Amino acid sequence: EDQVTQSPEALRLQEGESSSLNCSYTVSGLRGLFWYRQDPGKGPEFLFTLYSAGEEKEKERLKATLTKKESFLHITAPKPEDSATYLCAVQAPGNQFYFGTGTSLTVIP
């Protein structure tokens, strides 16, 4: 069964305290792994797409990496405005997408 698991469920960081979010997946024929940011009351906003093991993408304080079974979203020196829920999703063959339940990140000033 195709599945996506994110950990931790919630994470509180002091401003400037770097950390990583994990997304592990089991899917046959991965066509892409996606990271999204979701703010309260809004739709998910795209961050990154990763297609193959070893691939890395960066954007400001965020860096996403991919292995054969998991992906990490590294947050370096976070700021309060980085507070949000971060969602991981995988695309399986046949245009189906599976999302994790997300990691709720709070960055304290």
Next chain:
Amino acid sequence: EAQVTQNPRYLITVTGKKLTVTCSQNMNHEYMSWYRQDPGLGLRQIYYSMNVEVTDKGDVPEGYKVSRKEKRNFPLILESPSPNQTSLYFCASRRTGNEQYFGPGTRLTVT
């Protein structure tokens, strides 16, 4: 401005009363999807469409219908809503192989 719009944004209805949630995108995307988001369950795909007149079931299609008569529109139809369909619904669109753009969401309550 490139966007996905949904209407209504909030809806309270009663069991069995048919309703339609509209979704429209202005990016000429081929693919469109509907999701529901529930606490502890995350986003789950209801239906998706690869192009006009081409739709397929996602993970949780029971109780829902969709149609794709025009490329820009992808309405979600609940013929006989039930309380277990109370949820936050998102429409999304994308080009082939690319990231999804999500609408602002529709919060549906069925009493």
